[in-house]
Amino acid sequence: xxxxxxxxxxxxxxxxxxxxxxxxxxxxxxxxxxxxxxxxxxxxxxxxxxxxxxxxxxxxxxxxxxxxxxxxxxxxxxxxxxxxxxxxxxxxxxxxxxxxxxxxxxxxxxxxxxxxxxxxxxxxxxxxxxxxxxxxxxxxxxxxxxxxxxxxxxxxxxxxxxxxxxxxxxxxxxxxxxxxxxxxxxxxxxxxxxxxxxxxxxxxxxxxxxxxxxxxxxxxxxxxxxxxxxxxxxxxxxxxxxxxxxxxxxxxxxxxxxxxxxxxxxxxxxxxxxxxxxxxxxxxxxxxxxxxxxxxxxx
Amino acid sequence: xxxxxxxxxxxxxxxxxxxxxxxxxxxxxxxxxxxxxxxxxxxxxxxxxxxxxxxxxxxxxxxxxxxxxxxxxxxxxxxxxxxxxxxxxxxxxxxxxxxxxxxxxxxxxxxxxxxxxxxxxxxxxxxxxxxxxxxxxxxxxxxxxxxxxxxxxxxxxxxxxxxxxxxxxxxxxxxxxxxxxxxxxxxxxxxxxxxxxxxxxxxxxxxxxxxxxxxxxxxxxxxxxxxxxxxxxxxxxxxxxxxxxxxxxxxxxxxxxxxxxxxxxxxxxxxxxxxxxxxxxxxxxxxxxxxxxxxxxxx
Numbered sequence: 001x002x003x004x005x006x007x008x009x010x011x012x013x014x015x016x017x018x019x020x021x022x023x024x025x026x027x028x029x030x031x032x033x034x035x036x037x038x039x040x041x042x043x044x045x046x047x048x049x050x051x052x053x054x055x056x057x058x059x060x061x062x063x064x065x066x067x068x069x070x071x072x073x074x075x076x077x078x079x080x081x082x083x084x085x086x087x088x089x090x091x092x093x094x095x096x097x098x099x100x101x102x103x104x105x106x107x108x109x110x111x112x113x114x115x116x117x118x119x120x121x122x123x124x125x126x127x128x129x130x131x132x133x134x135x136x137x138x139x140x141x142x143x144x145x146x147x148x149x150x151x152x153x154x155x156x157x158x159x160x161x162x163x164x165x166x167x168x169x170x171x172x173x174x175x176x177x178x179x180x181x182x183x184x185x186x187x188x189x190x191x192x193x194x195x196x197x198x199x200x201x202x203x204x205x206x207x208x209x210x211x212x213x214x215x216x217x218x219x220x221x222x223x224x225x226x227x228x229x230x231x232x233x234x235x236x237x238x239x240x241x242x243x244x245x246x247x248x249x250x251x252x253x254x255x256x257x258x259x260x261x262x263x264x265x266x267x268x269x270x271x272x273x274x275x276x277x278x279x280x281x282x283x284x285x286x287x288x289x290x291x292x293x294x295x296x297x298x299x
Numbered sequence: 300x301x302x303x304x305x306x307x308x309x310x311x312x313x314x315x316x317x318x319x320x321x322x323x324x325x326x327x328x329x330x331x332x333x334x335x336x337x338x339x340x341x342x343x344x345x346x347x348x349x350x351x352x353x354x355x356x357x358x359x360x361x362x363x364x365x366x367x368x369x370x371x372x373x374x375x376x377x378x379x380x381x382x383x384x385x386x387x388x389x390x391x392x393x394x395x396x397x398x399x400x401x402x403x404x405x406x407x408x409x410x411x412x413x414x415x416x417x418x419x420x421x422x423x424x425x426x427x428x429x430x431x432x433x434x435x436x437x438x439x440x441x442x443x444x445x446x447x448x449x450x451x452x453x454x455x456x457x458x459x460x461x462x463x464x465x466x467x468x469x470x471x472x473x474x475x476x477x478x479x480x481x482x483x484x485x486x487x488x489x490x491x492x493x494x495x496x497x498x499x500x501x502x503x504x505x506x507x508x509x510x511x512x513x514x515x516x517x518x519x520x521x522x523x524x525x526x527x528x529x530x531x532x533x534x535x536x537x538x539x540x541x542x543x544x545x546x547x548x549x550x551x552x553x554x555x556x557x558x559x560x561x562x563x564x565x566x567x568x569x570x571x572x573x574x575x576x577x578x579x580x581x582x583x584x585x586x587x588x589x590x591x592x593x594x595x596x597x598x
Contacts, residue, residue, distance in 0.1 A: 008595045016595065031346065033514065037383035037499055038350040043444070044342035047330065051337040052440055054393040054428050086335035093351040095438055099593045129351050132595055133360060134433035139394055142442040145342070154335050163403055200336055216334065296307045296315065296377050296431055298398045 008107065008132075009100035016130060019104070020096075023111050027124040030091070038125035041091050044145035049087040049170060052141040053078045060136075061178070067109025069178040074110075074138040077116040077203070079182035080246045084201040085153065086144035086191035088184075092118060092125045094140055097133035121184060152191055154216040157198035157251035162183055163223065163276045164261065169248040170234030177244040185268050193264045199250040205243035207288070213249060217225060220283035223276030251278055303308025307406065307431075308399035318403070319395075322410050326423040331388070338425035340390050343444035348386040351440040352377045360477070373409075373437040376418040376502070378481035379545045383500040384452065385490035386445035387483075391417060391424045399503045409437060418485060428566055451490055452495035453515040456550035462522065462575045463560065464548050469503060469533030470553060471543040479545040485569050486547055487578035498549040504542035506587070512548060514587040519582030522575030550577055551570075 003285045008016055021034050032040035036074050057063055075092070094114065098107065118125055123142065166183055181200070190196060198217060201243045206228075214221045230239040252261065259272060265272040307315055331339035354373045356362055374391070381388045393413065397406065417424055422441065429510050465482055482500070489495060497516060501508050505527075513520045529538040551560070557573060564571040 011595070013595055019527055027330065032450075032452055036388060037380040038348045039454075040384070040445070040450060041347045041349065043345065043347040046342065048342040048347070048390075048439075048442070049337045049339045050340065050390060050392055050425060050442060051396055052428050052438075054394055054396065054430055054438075056396070056430060069512060085339070087337060091347075091349060093349055095351055095353055096435070097353065097355070126349060127351065127436075128597075129353050131353055131355060133355060133436065137396070137432065137436075138429075139351075139353075140427060141349075141392055143347070143349060143442055146339070151339060153331055153339075165452040192364075214401055296310070296312055297428075 005103035005105060006096055007101050007103055011104060013130060020111060022132050024116060024125050030124050030126050034127045039091070039093070041126055044122050046145060047151065047226060049136035049144045049146055050086060051078055051081045053081065054137060054139040057136040065178060066264060067106045069296065070100045070111035070116045070138065071113025073178045074140050075114045076180060076246070078140045078142045079117070079121055079184055080201045081184050081189040082142060082144055083184040083248065084199055085146060085151050086187045086199070087144055087151055088188070089123050089144035090141040091143045092123050092140055094125055094128035094138070096128065096130045097137035098135060099136065100132055100137060114140070116154060127171050128252050135200070147279045150191060152196045152199040154198050154200050157217040157219065157278050159278055159280045160218055160254050161197050161251040161278045162254050162274050163249065163251055163278060164272055164274050165183040165202070165220065165229065165247050165249050166270050166272055167245070168229045168243045168271065169202070169230040169247060170242045172244040178245040182246060183270070186268050189268055190248070190250070190264065193262065194256060195253055197251045197253060199248060202245040202247050204245065204248050205241045205245070206249070207240040208243070209249060214278060214284070218281055220279040220281055221276060222279055222283070222285060227273060227275050229271060229273040304402035304404060306400050306402055307397055310403060312429060314395050319410060320542060322414060323424050327423050327553060328532070329423050333426045338390070339570055345444060345446045346450065348384060348443045348445055350377055350380045351438060352380065353436060353438040354366065355452070356435040357575070359463060364477060366405045367412035369437065370409040370412025371416045372477045373439050374413045375479060375481050375545070377439045377441045378416070378420055378483055378504070379500045381441060381443055382481050382483040382486040382547065383498055385486050386443055386450055386452050388422050388441040388443035391422050391439055391441045393424055393427035395427065395429045395435070396436035398433060398435065399431055401435060413439070414508055449490060451495045451498040453499050454498050455510050456516040456518065456519055456577050458579045459553050460496050460550040460577045461573050462520065462550055462577060463571055463573050464501070464528060464546050466544070466546040466570050467540050467570065468530045468539045468544050468546065469538035470530040476543040481545060482547050485567050487548055488567055489547070489549070489563065493555060493560065494552055496550045496552060498547060501544040501546050501548050502542065504540045504544070505548070506539040507542070508548060513560045513577060513583070515582055516577065519580055520575060521578055521580040521582070521584060526555070526572060526574050528570060528572040
């Protein structure tokens with residue numbers, strides 16, 4: 001057990017759990033946290049929201065990325081999905097799969113990153129699971145709530161609606177993919193101030209995600225490539241295809257004026273750009289090929 | 300895309316998802332199922348219950364085990380945790396991690412096994428995640444409910460309480476580990492009929508799990524090895540250590556008579572055996588060494 005670095009195989013599962021549980025702060029709406037067969041929490045007040053997501057070493061992050069950043073990203077990705085619905089996450093379950101030779105200090109850093117992000121968005125980690133695996137894997141499941149009539153899905157838009165994105169796109173692999181801020185507060189504010197018809201967060205890249213939104217609405221689309229808000233030094237193609245932007249893509253009734261959206265953007269301190277519009281089904285750019293990120297096909 | 304067997308790499312993620320979603324039946328309390336950023340469901344009526352669990356090829360099952368059985372087991376394990384609290388599961392998120400060369404037919408069988416089990420216990424799969432990995436991995440997260448005052452934790456027992464197990468123990472690897480019936484209905488019935496002080500399900504083996512229950516209560520324990528209800532052909536040691544029993548272990552006020560418990564057992568059609576009792580802290584069998592299943596240390 002002595003010596004450095006201490007690995008998960010040195011600790012064994014019970015000691016690993018004991019150490020992980022010590023990192024978790026208690027919270028008043030959690031009746032029963034980790035350590036029992038299930039977690040017990042206060043229920044959602046209106047509608048319950050559920051989402052799970054996973055990050056895997058070698059696929060979503062490199063072995064060189066610090067544990068703090070990996071943990072932060074694993075939690076932030078799911079929070080970004082809650083943002084996409086204008087919902088509020090409350091409770092998390094965390095599954096850690098790791099090779100036995102993983103140093104304890106790396107696992108601790110993972111949880112510290114994850115818990116720092118959870119704390120910032122007032123999320124309690126109430127349970128989870130640990131097991132052995134070939135690649136370090138962190139799966140985060142969030143449960144939360146949204147008031148009936150307040151949520152925004154992917155499917156409510158109509159032909160003619162304008163398409164908007166928050167922030168800037170492209171070049172995420174330089175730094176943004178592990179340091180992004182989920183647009184949680186901004187999305188809820190947008191949903192209060194503007195009649196959002198449909199919304200999603202951009203994780204696989206606009207070229208991949210926009211057709212998904214349009215398909216859910218049964219619509220086509222067009223965008224003006226030169227209008228795309230790009231990160232400094234990025235080409236239009238990078239803005240379309242790099243992925244991991246974690247920005248909001250949303251559709252608005254075309255009667256909502258640009259000035260009204262920009263006034264909202266200013267209040268939020270968030271850049272909002274009109275990039276195109278939704279069209280009747282079947283109408284889409286002829287040069288718009290499938291692309292973006294594909295987990296099951298090696299590039 | 301043609302030819303046999305068709306693999307996940309042949310399909311790509313979008314087509315894989317399209318095929319998986321076709322397997323999912325709709326349900327009335329699910330406002331928004333898979334295909335959006337999050338799932339949206341009716342909230343728990345009293346308290347919300349959350350639990351996640353994972354099964355990994357090579358660790359929890361062999362490559363020879365049929366997909367139907369693997370999927371069934373992945374879902375049944377988490378249901379068993381709900382049984383341990385006398386709670387009711389409602390909604391599931393399913394994460395599939397698989398090598399790209401995995402045949403589609405194996406994945407379909409996994410989901411069929413999983414969905415058959417979900418259907419039997421009236422659970423709706425409302426979302427999930429898929430990604431590439433070295434080993435086939437199925438992670439199931441369940442959300443459900445229990446009435447306040449009706450749930451049974453691991454921590455409420457007192458010194459002197461009697462200890463009971465359901466069913467028989469040991470020899471689970473022959474067949475039981477992939478064919479067991481989670482004691483969900485039985486556990487809820489027990490909680491209604493008997494003043495259960497503490498309960499858990501036996502997944503790692505009594506030798507591993509009983510000290511966990513006792514520790515949560517701050518107590519010691521004693522058991523009578525020869526009283527252990529064993530599966531045919533199993534030794535006491537196997538009943539203690541094989542694990543994957545998925546039976547209930549619970550503590551009762553010693554004033555509850557054996558006759559009352561047995562009358563309850565008869566109504567449930569479930570064997571219940573008094574195996575020992577809880578003792579003041581520190582008192583435990585001298586030959587009771589740690590044991591059971593340890594995921595991070597290779598045996």
